[in-house]
Amino acid sequence: MVLLTIQNATLAVTAVITGAVLVFAALLIARLIGPRSFTTKKGETYECGIPTRGDSMAQFHVGYYLFAILFLLFDVETVFLFPWATIAKDLGSTALIAVGTFLFILVLGLAYAWKKGALRWK
């Protein structure tokens, strides 16, 4: 069991390195065979063609933040449900009622957010 996990972890690390090597090697090839030149005009932000006004690392719509918080809540819930789902077959009705209650409380939370208008894009 432990041996298998170590083996898989090694392979996962291999995959990570593979991805990084892919990016690095392709960039290296592009550096070697592609042209390189630099002018002040070329280094400007492209955006849509006309000169950019001001800095763009500015404030953004708060709605995105709201959805990120909601996501966090429900994503953690999914993490909690995974172990239960794996053995749901053997646990039977007691666990079903427990998880049903847990989901009911969460859905109440979703309903509250809905009622408050958090799910509406403004």
Added chain:
Amino acid sequence: MFDFSVVTKWFNDLLVGVMPEWLATTIECVIVGALLLLGYTVLAMFYIMYERWVCAWFQCRRGPLRVGPWGTLQIFADVIKMLIKEVVGLWKTDNFLHKLAPYFVLVASVVVFACLPWGKGLQAIDFNIGVFFMTAVSSLGVVGILLAGWSSNSKYTMIGAMRSGAQMISYELSIGIAMLTIVCLAGTMSVTGLVQAQEKGWFIFTGHIPAIIAFIIYIIAATAETNRGPFDLPEAEHELTAGYHTEYSGIHFGFFYLAEYLNLFIVSGIATLLFLGGWMPLHINGWDGFNAVMDYIPSIIWFLGKAIFVSFIIIWFKWSFPRVRIDQMLALEWRYLMPIGLFNLVLMAVIVSMGWHFAG
């Protein structure tokens, strides 16, 4: 059906016989990495071509035909063009983060790619938490996209990245819940376990109505997750130029392009794994002759065929539905797919606990 683990085991024994174990492991890792790299690039190139063909077919166009037979050489021209174009160094970007972003996007997609069940005994990473590991790693891609948008220091990339982030994290929930529904039915999270559990019948057939609902939810969420089809508002070209990768040029842009196509394959592969039996051939109970013929087709062809079929459906969406607005996109997820998905999960749990599902 041919079992690939015979080959890998023979190769492993061969290596361990002539050299110390650490060296054998290193060589094996290098070979696995090289194969992954090969599979990744070849599939990405195939997918770019495949999408062009399917799009041309839907629009009654002839598509790319000029370069090589049926335009197959066009893609090589594209790759070479991408490689020899200049990587423009912008002076207003956050340089470090700007260069880091493609690493996140590509590494996330390569690792999930390595988890897919390619065929019998042909699979790189096989954790016992399989599908959970996949969701965990694939959410790293969002970090890369947000970094790309933020570090570019341009308004369009910023808006594109924010939209993309909101969209991907929202629809990730639905993907997670659809996965949970299937994990509930199968009773295992490991990729091999999921495929083995579908030996007597694919989950979409044996899982009653909840499996079908979960499949529909998964396909919609996967389309949104890959920023495609009607959900392509992060890179809506007439609003945002090109979305989060507007400021990337040459091969830097190519990485996002590559990952986008490969992500299409990956979500199709996961759909195949969860609902369409992974590499398991189609068996119909009682039809022994038919089943025997199906067993002759290699498992890797089964997997690729099913994944390409699911991708076909996802590309089809693109030409059938108009682009959604951001409020519609969020409403679809939070008001429809998520509550339906949660209800569906409870339904599946009830069916599984009561033993109402088909034994297959």
